[in-house]
Amino acid sequence: MDSDLIYLLYEQCMSSTMDIASVFSALNHNPELKDLSCINFQRLLRCASALKDDVLQPQPHMVSVIAPPDILPPIITEFLSDLFHITLEAVDMLWDVVKDIVWVLPTELEEREAVETMFCLHGKDRGLTALVLYPPNKTCINAECNAQQCGSVLKKEEQCQIVVFTQAEDCATRTTTIIMLSDQGLGTIMEDYQVHCNSHDQDWQFKTSPTTEEVWDTFILLALLNDHECHSSRLRIPHDQYQKDRYTIAMHTRNEHIITHGQYELPHACHGCMRIFHMPDGMTHYTKVVVTDGVTVGRPCCAVPHCKNSLESTRHRFCSADPNHKQRETMCAVEGCDKLVAHDDHTGKYRKACANPVHLKMEDMKAVSTWSGKSKMQRTKTAKLNDALTSTGADEDALPVQDIDEWYNHNPSTGNVSLVQASSSSSTGVVNCLPLTSSMDSQMLDVCPDKDEAVKLKATFFWQRTNNEQLFICPCGVISGRGTMYHHEAVSNVLVLFEKIFSLPHARKPQHLIYDSNCNALREVESRKIKFFEGMGMCVDAFHHKTKHKASDTFCQQHCDMKAYPELLDE
Template sequence: MDIRSLFSAMQQHDQLAIMPFLDLTTFLRCASLLKDDILQSQPHTVSVLIAPDVLPPSVNEFLAERFAFSEDTVDVLWDIVKDLVWMLPTAGEAADEEEEIFRLYGHKRGISKSIIPKHTLYPPVKTCINPDCNAWRNNSLLKKEEQRRVVVFTHAQGAHPAWSIHLKCRVCHMNYHHNYSVKDGTRTYYDGIPSYLQVAEHQFIQLELAMSWMDLMQIPVSAMNCARVYDIGQSRRAPNCNVNWQFGSSLTTEEVWDSFTLLALLDDHHRTGIHLRVPHGGDQKDRFTHAMRERTERIITHGQEELQHACDGCLRVFEAPDGTLSRTEVVVTDGVTVGHPCCAVPRCTNPLANTRHQYCTIDPTHKRLEVICAVEGCNRPVTRDSQSGKLRKACDDPIHLQMEVLNVESMRSGKSRTRRQKLAKSGDAITSIDNLPIQDGDEWYEHDGHTGDTRLVQPAVTISTGVDDEEDRACEAKETQGKLKAIFRRQRTNNEQLVVRPCGIINARSTMYHHEAVSNVLLLIEQIYSLPRARKPQHLIYNSNCNALREVRSRQIKFFDGVGMCVDAFHHRTKHKASDTLCREHCDMKAYPELLDEDGGYYFNSSIAEQINVWFGAFHNICREMTPVKYEFFLDEMIIRCNRVTLATLHTQGKRPHHPCT
């Protein structure tokens, strides 16, 4: 049916003659979507290729009510347009056809439309938004300044070629991009989170895709594997990028990481009601460093989003023996083996200039240790390799040189290489298997003075949970008499200490650089719950609380007055000696009625920290080669996202999560 015939037929009916054109197109689309419903009520002898003459009553009533027609008028209009409706393509077919049209005829002219909305990416503003600009006062229209070819990575349709349009104010010269404006070398991102995130000069990521990567990382899946999965899916689709397009459709790990960082920062700034500002120039890898560091510092000084959290799973209101109502809140802490490269000088928290370095450069005395023999107690300068001329890590002492040889051989062993290959598959920042040490940390050696043989005894165990500092050093000295210690390899932070509520909400995280000493754990708890928004808990559950309680008493730490310090139920029953009177009398959860339910069982989940550690420990291979800034930012974001999922679960369970007034 041609247009003349269509309109001529409609002119014969008074109500249809004045029907708005937009209503006509809506009628056609609605009727086309109802094809299956129309067919279901027809006799089985009706052909599916020909439009039925009669509409089902339900469809007729639906269309009549929507367009304010009588049912007779709907029947008349259906008789006119039924053949046209039956020929209309489905939404998917129409989208594919439109995509092909613009690919063939539009891209070469800078015109791009797709099944993805706004595939020509304009700035969200049409006039200058600089309040100091005359153009803003006059509401002058921004004019097209520049268009660039870009690639848009979408969630469902793969990579697509597109155009990015930059608009420039002719008065104040502010440049407007799709995500941000640029003035005086500074990018200022617009309010909210855009539908497409610009992660490189010519690459955009659809928001839904970036969100799916954020979700996958919580499992956790590395950025490298996110990129691999996307490329695998891309290989099943027909190529969307024109062979003449300047940029390909392959996704890089760096683009996944940049989308993660940008999405996290934009979400954080949106929630705090401020604009994200970053340098416009410089390297992409350094662009967000300052903003990431700022958020980490804010979390340290103000706490996590859910620091104020309370719910029926972690706060209990109970009746005391005197008949009064009391409340008790419980937190649980434990360490988990996740770390990043750090300076090899014990307790030095200065960042490394490069994660491959062994010593920091901020402290000159630490930097100079690179040319001092790595064997503990030896202050002689290192020697040079006679063949390569490179500096070694040992002096010219034959025993020390033999220790270094043993260290190199252990790294090159088949077992070591296999382990490094497994780690390399999981890590994002690792590009060379040969450059990845199997064991970062101290090494111990034994030298037999009679035979002259030297052998590597064992890699040092870097985890020590809940130890006392002095006791740790004494035990270390006792157990290693007659052995030589060296630090040929990099050092790594010891562990992450998590503070978790029994309901699963993570209150805080902190990096332990040397040991999970009870003094450090006590200091962490005091710092967290002394923040302005925090409430001091009535009970702290910790695997080594018997040692911690001794520390509190010996140092008379006032903060812990009135705080119960129990060992979690499982460890108290299986790992602590019954002969320890202090532990038995003061660290048993059964000694506190508010921690028990009506049946004598445990009211709170005291093992929650270890359960969370199973999830959190899986991030080790992802972030083991990260710089401190990226490491802190990534783990904090994972905690924020985990807490939001836990909150949704607590709401579903009816545990009434909330932030009490302090």
């Protein structure tokens, strides 16, 4: 190292900061360093700054941690030498020049925040931001476009502000004003994020925390992207629709694929759901078990019984896919009345009942019951009732949907209208509105025949809710398939759903189906001679078999007891 460079470095070490001219002047005295590119010089500063703790670790105890040490550890010198293809002597000379800069160099996060602060202070009013999303293509992607054939660059500019969520190393992310200069839509997925507001963005139009809709959209988008990645395809969604409708077609396509090909977990088998066992005759076999049950997580659906079309909005009672169903929105909600709905001059809105005073009173009574929270409790009771009706093996199409839920009693003589809802009289779901027994018929004979009987009216003032989601689960917890039961968990529908799911390609037909109403399901199989279930064990789970099924039911005790199958017993 020549004397002029030593003197220059000595002068610079006396100051806590170094200007650019002094740094490049010092580098210019070394033939090897003066050819160092600006990019490599910047990277060297970043790498050296990231290794500050490694530089301090082998230094003597008396060396200050505030000032940079004069000598680099040999391993650091060799690392920088190999990284930037310079000699060890050149690294030592370079360290003498830039060590003060390296020691006070801000981290990438601190530098990023400083740049964003400068843009917020001086660039926001000018439409400038630290992060700008440009389209990946600088020319039109349409091969038939004249501009694309001529190689013309895209110049159309449309600006809008968006929010970009990113996952940072410290699990905290920033919100940044974005200007979009493209017609193409961009989306980013985050797995875990927290948002904090910059002090300079108090008047920003966006909220500082994600909304429920954004979380749901992110979940849906992540699921769709994962699905397309598994199929090596590209997700395409429209950009000219409302946000709530953008993913509808893609989700419908994914659901249709699952219906026709099954879920990825359909052929699943592991030690938790498939057992290899030895029979008394010495033969070795394997058995796979699937458990099915209904989970009461209903969703809004068309009020027409057994209609599977989705609602356009939860403000509607009937679907729009069927014109006959859609027309019922303009008709009185009371069954048997085909008059048009009345117009409320006070609110300026249409009612759901016609001008008949009795029908209007029914609608008002239903509104009061809904806001009182009684209907929420009633849905819980109705779920229990559905389980009770399932255990009886009743056909779904024969069940009166409205009768088991609620109705209105109208006394013509007094004009009184009362709302009656089915109530559960026991934990098993038996209700007081089931068909009359012979003993009840004898009690009804004592009622005075001249007494006016209330007229029973039914109405549909709101959309209906699906009954449950029927799940087919392996004992290890993996869900093999599911289906929606729109009104009741009828055993006939459970059998049809099971056969459809395990007849799909790559499906593994289990040797045992466990179901809390398998005794009724097995009767259905034998009466209809369904070949798909031949040779399959159909048992009731131990809890229901012991506590919910009668010991006097010989059919259930002989054919649906898990104890009759050695492969299902504990070792």
